Amino acid sequence: MGERWHGLAVDWRRSLQLRVVVSTLALSSAVVVVLGLVLQTQIAGGLVQAKQQAALAQAESSRFVLERDLALVDPDREGAAGTLNNALAKLTSSSDGGDAESTAAGVFQAVLTAEGEGEDGARAPSVGPVADVPADLRATVTKGFLAREYTTVTDGSAQVPTLVVGQPVRTAGRELQFYLLFPLTAEQRTLVLVQSTLVIGGLVLILLLAAIASLVTRQVVRPVRLAAEVAERFADGHLDERMTVQGDDEVARLAESYNEMAGSIQNQIRQLEEFGALQRRFTSDVSHELRTPLTTVRMAAEVLYGSREDLDPALCRSTELLVDELDRFEALLGDLLEISRLDAGVAELGLERVDMTALVRRAVDGVRPLAEASRTPLLLDLPESVGVEVDPRRVERILRNLLCNAIDHGEGRRVEVRLGADDAALAVVVRDHGVGLRPGEAGLVFNRFWRADSSRARRSGGTGLGLSISLEDARLHGGWLQAWGEPGRGAAFRLTLPRRPGGALVGSPLPLVPVDVTEPLPMRAPAPEPARAPVPEAADAEDGTAAAGVAHTVAHTVAHTVEPW
C-alpha cells in the first residue's frame, strides 16, 4: 500500500501530464457540481412557482363554483353532507369521475370541512381526506385567511409531497373551509429526471474535459519529454545529440535555442579538450626538449667533477656546486612534469597487489642514508603484512616524501612510522618530534612551493612540490593525505588509502593526532588558542575531508617551519 502511494507520489512529481489532467478533473468537477446545484435549484424553484400559481388559480375558480353551489345550503342542516359531497364531486369529477382532474394545476383532491360547532351545537359534516390537511393550516384558514402549505401525505406506503391550498367558503349558513390538495408527484418526477440528467451530463463533461486536457498536455509535453531525453543523452556525453526542429511554434523555438546552446557547449568542451591535449603535448615536448640538453650538461658536469682534484680550489668548488644544483634542477623538472601530468588528468594508476608492510620498509630503507646523515632514529611499528591493491610506485613516492619531510624537520629527534589497517582502509602515519606547525599551516603544507620560513636552510633540497604531488597521488587512489602539527610537539602526516581500488573511505584505522598529544603539555601552559582538544577536532576535520574527498586536515599548529618538498 505504502509502495503504491509512494509510486503515485513519484508519478505525481514526475508527470506534468498527470498533474494537468488531475487538476483539470478537480477544477471541472467543482465547476460542474456548483453549476448543477444552481441549475437544479432554479428548475425546482420554477416548477414549484408554476405549480403554486396554477394551484391558486384552481383554488380561486373552485371556490367560485363552490360558493355558487352552496349559496343556498346551510351546512349545519340535516342532509347537508350529501349536498357538500355532490358539490365537491362536481369540482373534481368533471373528467374521469374520480377524485382527480387534469387542469393546469394537475390532479388534485378537494376537502370541504367546517371547524367548530354550529349555533345549535350540531357538528358540521366534513367531506374528503380532512386528516391530510395540516392542523396549523386549518387554524389559519378557520380565521378566514387564504393560506397554502407544503406537506407530506402518506398514501399507502408512499410519502407524497403535497401542496395544500385552503380558504374559507361562504354558504347559506356559517363559513366552511375549503382545501385543495395538489400532489407534487409529477414535479418530483421531473426534478428527479432533471437531477439525473445533470449528474450524467456532468460526469460525461468531466470525463471529456479530462480527455481533452490529457490530449492537449500530451501535445505540449511530448516535445518537452523529447527535449528532456535529448538533454539527458547530451549530458551523458553524446555531444552530437540535437533536437529536431519542426514548424515555427514555441516548441520549435525551444528546440532551436536548445540546439544553439548544445552547439556552444560542444564547442567549449572541444576547446577544453584541445587545451588539455595541448597541455599534454607541451608536457611531453618540454620533457624531451629540456631533458636532452640537460643530459649533455649533466654529463659535462660529471666529467669536470670526476677530475676536480686537478682543478684549482675555486674551479673545484664551482664544479661541485654545478653538480649539486643540477641534481636540484633535475628533481624540480621531474616534479613539474609529474604535477602537470596530474593536473592534465593523464596520470594513470598502475594498480598491483602488494604488501603494504614491505612497501613501507622499502620506502624507509630508501631514506636511511638521509636519516643517518642527520642522525635521526627511525622507529617502525608495522603489522606482519597488509595486502592491498595500489600503485606501488606512487605510494612509495608518497611515503618517501613524508619520510624526507619528517627527517628534514625532525631536528634529529626520532621519526615514527606506523601502519594500521582495517577491512576497508589502511593508514600510514609518519610522526616527527620537531617544532611542529603554526596554526593554519597544516592546510598550507600541501600548497605548491609553500615554505613556512623562507630563510630556513633546505637540507634535503626539496623542490617544494613533493607534498603537492603526494596529495594528488593520494587523491588518485581515492585516499586522503592529512597533516597535523602543534608547536613543540612535532608534526604528523597520515596517508589513508582504501584497500581495494574504488573503495569509499569512511574513516582511518589510525588517529591523525598522536595519542601522547592528548595529554596536556606541561611546559607551555597558556595555549595560544582556546581550543585544546586536538582529538575531536581532528575527527571533525576528518569528516570534512571525507565529505569533500580532499585531504587537508587543519589541526592546531603553532610555531614551526615546514618546507614541503
Place this chain on the structure above:
Amino acid sequence: MAGMRSRVLVVDDDPALAEMLTIVLRGEGFETAVVGDGGRALPALRDLRPDLVLLDLMLPGMNGIDVCKAIRAESGVPIVMLTAKTDTVDVVLGLESGADDYVVKPFKPKELVARIRTRLRRTESEPSEELAIGEVTIDVPGHQVRRNGEGIPLTPLEFDLLVALARKPRQVFTREVLLEQVWGYRHPADTRLVNVHVQRLRSKVERDPEHPEVVLTVRGVGYKAGPP
C-alpha cells in the same frame, strides 16, 4: 674482455649529446662511433659490427622504435635506448621492439656506463655446462639453445634470462631478483623490463607462447623454469 675495447654505436640526432656521450664513453675505455639519423643506423651496424648500440628514441627521419625493430630483425646486438619519456607506452613500445634496457634522460654518466657494462658482460660459465628445460637444451659456454636439436637464435639478454631460470629449475624468481641477476639493477627498477623480455623469450622458445612450458608464470610471485 680485458685488452679488447668494446665498440659502442651511438645513434643520436643531438650533436652535443652525441659528442658528450663519445667523450664519456671513450673516457671509460669504449670505442665509439656516432650516427646522427636513424636511416644510417643500419648500414653503420653492418659496417662496424658494434658490441652494443646506444639508441636515442627521438630521431628525425626514422622513428627510434622503427630503428630498434630494424636492428633487432638482423642482429641480436644489445640495445640500450635513451628516452626522455617515462610514460608507460613509450617505454613498453621501445622494449617490445627489441631494446634490452633503457636509460631515462637526464641520466648520470655512471648510470649509463653501468647499464652498458652489464649488457656487455657475458654470463660466466663452466666448461661444457649443459642445461635443459623440457625439450629445450642450453649449451652455456657455446651460447647455443636448441629444441629437438634445432637451433633457436636468442639475443644475449634472452639467453642470460633463460640461463638464469634454467640454472635453478625449482626456484621461483621474482621480477626484482631477475632484474638484479640479468639486468644488474641493485635498486628497485622497472619490472616491465622483465615482463616484456619474458614475452619475447617465450615467443622464441615456446611451442605455444599462449601456453608456456619452458618459462612458467607463478601468479603473484614471478617466473620459474618448466620441468626439465
